[in-house]
Each structure stands twice: as structure tokens, then as C-alpha cells.
Amino acid sequence: MITRRRRGPFVAVLAAATALALGACTSSSDIENTAASASAGPSALVVDTSPDQDRIHTPKNQAAIDLLPPGVVDDGVLKVATSAYSAPLAFYADDNATVIGSDPDTAQLIADALGLKLEIVPTAWENWPLATQSGDVDVTISNVTVTEERKQLFDFSSYRVDTLGFLAAADSTIRIKKPEDVAGLRIAVGSGTNQEKILLEWDKENQAKGLEPVDVQYYQNDSDTTLALQSGRIDLTFGPNATAAYKAATKPDDFTVVGQFNGGWPDTAEIAVATAKGNGLAPAITEALNGAIADGSYEKVLKRWGLTSESIEKSETNPPGLKTS
Structure with a gap:
């Protein structure tokens, strides 16, 4: 009990x-x-679940920073779309205004590693594809499963098992x-x-x-x-x-x-960070995630939210996706 x-x-x-x-x-x-x-x-x-989140951090990762494409994130701020609809992935804190959860915490690790400030942009699930493609946000971190169909429009950096x-x-x-x-x-x-x-x-x-x-x-x-x-x-x-x-x-x-x-039964599906196809951000994000995996901060985030059963050993850029047809 x-x-x-x-x-x-x-x-x-x-x-x-x-x-x-x-x-x-x-x-x-x-x-x-x-x-x-x-x-x-x-x-x-x-x-x-208070708005005063003491988030887990990771140090700057120069290897990841060196992979940042010029002109894509040039204002020093990583804008991340997430859908605040489901605990513990992303949901509103007790003030009903601050977005908290495992996805925002993962976003923090990526921003830290890339030497950027983090801005969480609450986004309805159905709107994340347009927001990401249009450049309104730099990335989407919202429990997005990699599919072969989505890979035609987005690049992915895996961070959890689906x-x-x-x-x-x-x-x-x-x-x-x-x-x-x-x-x-x-x-x-x-x-x-x-x-x-x-x-x-x-x-x-x-x-x-x-x-x-x-x-x-x-x-x-x-x-x-x-x-x-x-x-x-x-x-x-x-x-x-x-x-x-x-x-x-x-x-x-x-x-x-x-x-x-x-989620890909009988095959394996992965949850990943989504970026606009071909803008060059995915390799830098993948490197940032692998640095966080290596230093233990990634595991601390998953443990904080009870998701260690969904951890991965290595982030990949554009891993095999589910076939939707």
C-alpha cells in the first residue's frame, strides 16, 4: 500500500x-x-508544485555551443514551446501561471548547456508544429513522439523513451x-x-x-x-x-x-525535442543533452519527476521514427 x-x-x-x-x-x-x-x-x-522552482542545472557545454548555427538563436534566448496540460510532463504550478514539469526542466538543461537564457512559451498542442516551423519558438519540448512523417518537417533530438x-x-x-x-x-x-x-x-x-x-x-x-x-x-x-x-x-x-x-510496440519509439527541419539546431541540442546525460543532471531531472523508467543512455539526432501508415 x-x-x-x-x-x-x-x-x-x-x-x-x-x-x-x-x-x-x-x-x-x-x-x-x-x-x-x-x-x-x-x-x-x-x-x-510551487512557482518557485529550484531547477536542476548543467554547466555550459562548449562542444554544443560550437554547433549552434549562426543566425538561428542570436538573441541569447532559447524560446521553447510546451503544452502545459499534463503532470508531470508540463503543467501549471500552484499560481496557475508558471509552467513546471519534466519538459520545462529538460528545456532548462538544454538552455544551460548552450549558454542561453530560457523562455518557456505555453503553446496548445495543436499549435506547436506551426510555432516551430514559423520561428515563433526555437524548439518544442512537449512529449513529442518521433514519427517518420514528422521527420519530413522537423529535426529531432531524443530525450526519453516513449x-x-x-x-x-x-x-x-x-x-x-x-x-x-x-x-x-x-x-x-x-x-x-x-x-x-x-x-x-x-x-x-x-x-x-x-x-x-x-x-x-x-x-x-x-x-x-x-x-x-x-x-x-x-x-x-x-x-x-x-x-x-x-x-x-x-x-x-x-x-x-x-x-x-x-509507445512503438512492438518496436521502440522515442520522445524528442523538435526543431524546424534543416535549421541546424538539432545537432547542438543533441550534444547538449548528451552532456547532461554524462554529468548526471539529466538523470536528476527524471528522478525528480518519477520518470527514470523512461531514461535513455544517449540522445540521437533524428532517430528512427514510427511509421504512421
Whole structure:
């Protein structure tokens, strides 16, 4: 049983369940096998949700600075688009004005390494592509998965493994370790998402084997989905692991994560920093990230937000992306 410790009005308790302590998984099979075998008890992290963030920093990285293309970031400020919609990735602090989370913290590391000041630009998810292409922002750091289609318009620097998670009510006995385990369940998933594609593929394969179909359900927003889960109208939600695990950790009496899979199942997908195609920023950002990985500041950021299970060993420029067709 995970218990919550109270530390004041500006502190949220993040009890990192086993699902958050799986280590650095780099493939779908790694995630599934580690999740299935993990037996360590839960630990607890205390997450500061006040606007006065004491962010983790990294020193200037001259190798990264030398890779900065002339004329692209020439005002000394790195403008970063992020969508403040989902804890712990990016969300508003207790003042409802300051954007905090793992993505802003990652942006800070990149700005530090490049010797630039950081400006976070809250951007609606649907607007980040235009903002990045137009130059309104220099980069987007907003849990963007690398796809081959997106690589036609953007360059990428990877910084996390794309992991999906199944969220259930705290008292649920359901465990999802393989595609067959979803048969016959009522599962909410976002329309048009990669997790929907995966779930529908599993359901098709399961029905071909004679298993019960999945009752796939769609809701207008996250609050409706959460209410459906709490009321027992659905068995599971299937979405980004980071948000599912955060809910389970901050409300352990209500929720638990019962399965994890790579977002590119059965292949590996990665989350990356997006920059406008061909503007030359990506190599510098990749070098900045690798410097932060080497000095340990990158791992500190992920640990701060309970995302160490999604860490990578090395950032890559334009890694293989998901095929969307």
C-alpha cells in the first residue's frame, strides 16, 4: 500500500510505485519483462508544485555551443514551446501561471548547456508544429513522439523513451503483461492516438484467436475519463505512462498502473525535442543533452519527476521514427 505524506500546500507527494522504478528500458520487451518481474516495494518522492522552482542545472557545454548555427538563436534566448496540460510532463504550478514539469526542466538543461537564457512559451498542442516551423519558438519540448512523417518537417533530438501505461482503479486485480490480457475489458483511449492504434491492433489479433473483443470507449476530456474509471464504468485507461503513473502516485487510494508498453510496440519509439527541419539546431541540442546525460543532471531531472523508467543512455539526432501508415 502506498501512503501519502503531506508537506504543505505547495507540495504534492509523488509515491513512485513499482511501475515508476523499472530502470532504463530501451525496448518494448525490456519494459514488459521488467514490469512483470519487478518486486521492489514503492518509494516516495516529494514534488514541489510551487512557482518557485529550484531547477536542476548543467554547466555550459562548449562542444554544443560550437554547433549552434549562426543566425538561428542570436538573441541569447532559447524560446521553447510546451503544452502545459499534463503532470508531470508540463503543467501549471500552484499560481496557475508558471509552467513546471519534466519538459520545462529538460528545456532548462538544454538552455544551460548552450549558454542561453530560457523562455518557456505555453503553446496548445495543436499549435506547436506551426510555432516551430514559423520561428515563433526555437524548439518544442512537449512529449513529442518521433514519427517518420514528422521527420519530413522537423529535426529531432531524443530525450526519453516513449512509454504507454494502463491505469486502473486502486483495487483492480487486472494486470496487463501481454496483448491477450486486454480481451473483454472496457478500455478508454484517446481518439487518433498511437495508443488507440496499438489497442485496436491487439483487439483485432485477439478476436482472430477467438478471444473476447475489447469494449473501446472514448471520452471528451481527461476529467470525464477519470470519473468513468472511478465510477467503474470502464476497467482501464490506456495513455502516456508518465501521466498515468503520476495519477497513481499522487492518488494511490484511487489509482494504480497495471501495465507498461513501449509507445512503438512492438518496436521502440522515442520522445524528442523538435526543431524546424534543416535549421541546424538539432545537432547542438543533441550534444547538449548528451552532456547532461554524462554529468548526471539529466538523470536528476527524471528522478525528480518519477520518470527514470523512461531514461535513455544517449540522445540521437533524428532517430528512427514510427511509421504512421
